[in-house]
Amino acid sequence: ITGGGGGVMEAANKGASEAGGVSVGMNIELPFEQKPNPYANKRLSFRYFFVRKVMFIKYAQAYIILPGGFGTLDELSEALTLIQTKKIKPFPVFLVDSNYWKPFIDWMKNTLVATAKILPEDMEIFTVVDDPDELIKELTRRVII
Template sequence: MTSEDERRSRRQGPAMLRGRAVPPTTTDQRLLDARGPADWVHADPWRVLRIQAEFVEGFGLLAELPKAVSVFGSARTKPGTPEYELAVDIGARLHDAGYAVITGGGPGIMEAANKGCDENGGLSVGLGIELPFEQKLNDHIDIGLEFRYFFVRKTMFVKYSQAFVVLPGGFGTLDELFEAITLVQTKKITRFPIVLVGTEFWGGLLDWVRATMLPSAKISPEDMDLIHLTDDPDEVVKVVIDAHIEQERLMQERAAVEENAEQGVDGT
């Protein structure tokens, strides 16, 4: 004869448990009452949830961001230097052209670009990163996020920017620059302009690319067209605007082709 324990059943989420499979406590009880080792908060399954949470937080906060341009450059650039003031000017001009400005949220070039946009009445965004040394978000940010993971932060830069403007910087700046170039070159994202500001600083790098990478067929000749080099803040903004006018034209053409194809399939 079946005992009372074997007859009882319980719904647990999408599952139905019966008899000996029914746990003595509910899921809520185990969640709220449990006290024990905290090693699990450092395990990979828990990290996956943290990563997911960072994506959700970023997407949710930035979803309604207007068209924007990311500005990169060294955190070590001091206020009052020509590079700092150039970044301030570019941030202001990008706002005047109708763009929000996104930076890594730190000091130096990032602060300068945020400052130019902010003091000119624009929307200024900072996407910070957790580092071993303290680097707080600068004071010229309207929307700020701090990330644990570099790759989540990079996704936000690419997803919510319509262009990258890159001033002189170090390894972090190079990392962002070449990631953007790679994504555009491999067509993983829609092509958007990448503007290097500072012919003296960036000229040697581009000379090496032309003289070494290109002749050895490590890149294609058209790949050089992915990068624009200038010292002129007016040209920076013009390159961005012209590229977006062309993108909108191509998108309209593509939409028209798709609509015609759908009509042909429907027989209308």
Template sequence: MLRGRAVPQTTTDQRLLDDRGKSDWVHADPWRVLRIQAEFVEGFGLLAELPKAVSVFGSARTKPGTPEYELAVDIGARLHEAGYAVITGGGPGIMEAANKGCDENGGLSVGLGIELPFEQKLNDHIDIGLEFRYFFVRKTMFVKYSQAFVVLPGGFGTLDELFEAITLVQTKKITRFPIVLVGTEFWGGLLDWVKQTMLPSAKISPEDMDLIHLTDDPDEVVRVIVDAHLEAERRIQEEAAVAEAAATGVSGT
């Protein structure tokens, strides 16, 4: 409701159709809401038919030919062999390596990029790619379309993605799924701090430590993910059988 001086001097239609004046309106919050909505719609539409997939995170600064880069290539290839598409942030470094390993072995390779102040284009090993303006929209796509997270050494962005995933699983905002850290030397100190500082001070529960699996072995990375999904399918089948038996018992009485 608008009264008195709050009543605008022009109509909504007039402001919409009039192409004169400043273009500041495209940067106003209501317009940003539409842009955010458009990013969600575009992401959901592009990825809706994606098969089961694993997101691989890690540093964009990792150079080709380094042990970490080659490990990510290997993991990308093994994930494809296990029947998963590979999703990354679409950039260079670890992201490029995981996409490369999947792509060069005939797998479906996905890149979800982000608009940054410095130039960073999607890498050349991506079959399906999309670049986002907003980090939180991009994060939603990672979580919605992944069945597991694999996290190699990285910086603040990698830590952000890791701890958001752990928080969502811990708080049961999403179905529990595997989170695998790769690199015992790199991640070991962080996990030691969590065990020695956060856990004794009751900032987390003992069972929260089970949300993370740490390894250096690419075979183990894939095995942890596959075993977790087989166990989840077994539980679903058991629950369905119990529900069916209960329904049969009720109808029989």
């Protein structure tokens, strides 16, 4: 399941489709953003972000978060909050590219943890990875058991 757009979302849908798997693209209707990619064999279109996030959460076995903008941060924050507050069954959350995520993680440590807005153990809800092989190993260990 991806956001249904281009780039890495398209690559993930293409890989799933070519491997014979179910390839789901959950696109968001925006006047200036992505168009659905052709590799999702199941396409869903959403007008509102909150409905789309519910669907991501409902079907997620893991979140693999790559560098992105406000939409990516929104989806990440929703998952972290729901896991932290035990509103959902926890699943692995992977942040890919430590250089990209370092300032965000530093801010969480130096601001959120330091001012007791979150607990130090909340920083363990996610895992930062750089190596694709490490990501596959962790996915296999934690999801594909």
